[in-house]
Amino acid sequence: MLNLEELEQLVAFKELGTLSKVAEQFLISTPSLSRSMYHLEEDFGVPLFDRSVNRISLNETGERAVQVARRILITSQEGIKEVRDYDQSLKTITVTSVAPAPLWTLLPELTIRYPNMQIQHKVCSTSEVLEAIENKTTDLAVLPFAYEGDSTDCLPYLKESLDIVVPLDHTLAKESTVSFTDIDGYNFLLMNQIGFWNDLVLEKMPASKFLVQSSRFEFDELANNSTLPRFATNLSKDREKLQGKRMLIPLSDPEALITYHLVSLNPDIRLKDLADKKYE
């Protein structure tokens, strides 16, 4: 039966050319390696080397055996990785959400309810979340609408409504509500990595330009020290930081009020334990 370590030595011999160098690399003696090479010939059942008294080299069959050895070693290494990854996946709950807000309550809840599990989360676009559901590459998904899978577990979780934040002397500041049509054309400050909302405002406000920020710190600095309007929601953490210098105006469009739905792809995670009770 083949021995994977000897196969590695065979591949190393192909690359280094002499047993001495292989011995150096593997930190073993040359006699040991010499024996390994004989052993390989026994295992394959055919001669793999041309030998003169102090010279050993691969024959044609040996060259082929090196290719075969590489293939077996790769299969083995990938196999180990596959098993380890699978083991890890059993210990990890993966959450994929269209927006960050639902994660603020969901992740702590998961941490408490599954204390032995690692929680992994990701915010991305609606289409990417749907893809993750179809491919079952996530345990838990958060969508801005109900998922119409056959037997897929799906429950409403949270409502979020979009507002705009403008300086008190802004043209729009006198309005009590605005629509996307009203604000289309104004340039907005926009935080990156907010998944779903990104796509929505880009679609609804084609005439606007967005100053997209990836860093929260820089976003906050710009938000407080410029007259550029930005977005907020009923769940925004910085809702109270307006300090009377900014005005909050809700968006009247129905698309600006969405209900997040949880989708569970993992039978071990029951949504009834997680979903807000007011939806029961």
Next chain:
Amino acid sequence: MLNLEELEQLVAFKELGTLSKVAEQFLISTPSLSRSMYHLEEDFGVPLFDRSVNRISLNETGERAVQVARRILITSQEGIKEVRDYDQSLKTITVTSVAPAPLWTLLPELTIRYPNMQIQHKVCSTSEVLEAIENKTTDLAVLPFAYEGDSTDCLPYLKESLDIVVPLDHTLAKESTVSFTDIDGYNFLLMNQIGFWNDLVLEKMPASKFLVQSSRFEFDELANNSTLPRFATNLSKDREKLQGKRMLIPLSDPEALITYHLVSLNPDIRLKDLADKKYE
């Protein structure tokens, strides 16, 4: 590093269910197997089993590890076979011919010239021989025409011309030559496994029916004890067996006289040593 024998034991455990049965099959003790299973968990680096005090079973990761183990073992077994086959191919000269006649001289010549090599031969249709050349699955090929490969070694080898053999009182017996058109419609006795000639007569004599024989003995019996016409060539071994009871009539069509060409796909086999000197 993984051990292939332990992987086999893992697969066997999946199939047999208990270590005792695996131990029986592998002719080793159960403690040894118990240790192997612990060792596998070390190699993969993750738990593979659920253990109670006198019960061991695969967990989810273990089931996945069994699939991985099967894959590695198959890769390994196929690899060994590949190397052995390759080694064998280096010791074998494969000859693929469109007809048997060229082999009668070619095979003995090869046996003498390459005494350490096994000679393997096969007679098949022209298209199959061409395929073998393209795929390089043969060392030596015999075609009924010259092969127009770029740098491919190709030399003429032998001429063969087709005759028909009829009883003395046959309608055609008075002719000194015949064409395929003349004999189309007559039913013929035909030996199987003559490759190229089969295809030719079937193409040239669409109105004829052929009584195909696979056994040389039965063919000879029918040939001598029926009035059915058959084919022969200038190289036929049974040419002298006519005993005055049958008549040989050559075919006049140019297609009935062909020149066999040797094609070598193996640089170690030089055609100059094999091809008939009269073509030089």
Next chain:
DNA sequence: TGATCTTACGTTTAGCGTAACAATA
């Protein structure tokens, strides 16, 4: 009570390194 798995323990053996040797460049 029989079947199953694990632990403990003594033994065997397979594999390793050192030393020595032969041959090459």
Next chain:
DNA sequence: TATTGTTACGCTAAACGTAAGATCA
């Protein structure tokens, strides 16, 4: 003469089997 591969030999560590123990059906 330095480098390389193989053989010989003694030793170590890994692997094995037997025996014994614990648990479950």
